[in-house]
Amino acid sequence: MFSRFVLLLCITVALAGACQSRLSSPEKKTRVAAGEIGSRLPSFSAEDLDGARISSANLRGKVVLIDFWATWCQPCKQEMPGYQRLAEQYGRRGFAVVGLKLNTMADTEDPRSFARKIGVHYPLVVATDGLIKKFGGIEGLPTTLLYDRRGILRKKVIGFEYTKTVEDEVKKLLEAR
């Protein structure tokens, strides 16, 4: 009876230790978590809605705007045409936009026809759970992530943002050496 008690006590102490180290490991404190300012553009490769492959490798050296959206998100619909304009205006200078479509439920409209209607032509990819996790999860839509040419996250906006505000940031990052 006593030896069983000791065994249980040991298991409990070991679990408590593991739990403590998991929650407050110094490694976790120093590393920037995915989706936090300063984190790196995660490595990914996926097919866009038109079947073309898009990967983080193709985006290397560019200022990259990642936009999480959904067909049922009204502020996303308002924001996306502005991002299309930025893609057209700054694309040649090394700026790229990728839309990641949340897939938590069936679309209220075919996403390709939705995009066409609002004049969006930049690549749109279905955001799988794995892909969302790589970007640190999503709290709300739209979520805009802006990475510099070195792939470091410099700006994150949860919710609608005016195109002009994003454009100012894009210009700064394009000019930075």
Next chain:
Amino acid sequence: MRLKSSLLLLPLLLAYTCVAADDNPKLSRVYVSFEGASSATVVPGKPSEVELRFRVKDGYHINSNKPKSELLIPTTLKLEPPSDLASEGVMYPPGKDLSFPFDPSEKLNVYSDEFTVRAKLSADKKASPGNFTVHGQLNYQACSDNACFPPKNVPLQFDVKVARASTGHHGTPQSPHIR
């Protein structure tokens, strides 16, 4: 014996606490709460209405049942009554027409603060009198003034009393000839 069982549960409880502590609370936010139902008595053969009250968290809104765009996800109530009861329909309140900073020119039809959904229930003629629990869920998609959140549902349950069906003789004055 009881002490032994408790000791066995201790490591399991600790492991659960460890996992739960790592969950992102922002992703499990609740935007709508079920505040309760009016008392309802259903007589077999006579459908009766029950009012279900909901509250939307301050600073948020949800689409009404008839949002002004097909792209938006409407709020819907789904009831799962026990076999002796049936849902005869759900009546949604009209929403409020509001515009938001991301598009001041367009008004969306939404619920905010408190709103009440009415559901009509009927009882089978063979239903035995007594209290029945109806389960269901409200499906909604919430937004704040500038961001939207993945669709969610709020589970609910309420009691409905099934009363004895009228035999048809009730209220008929008895013949003075019957003793």
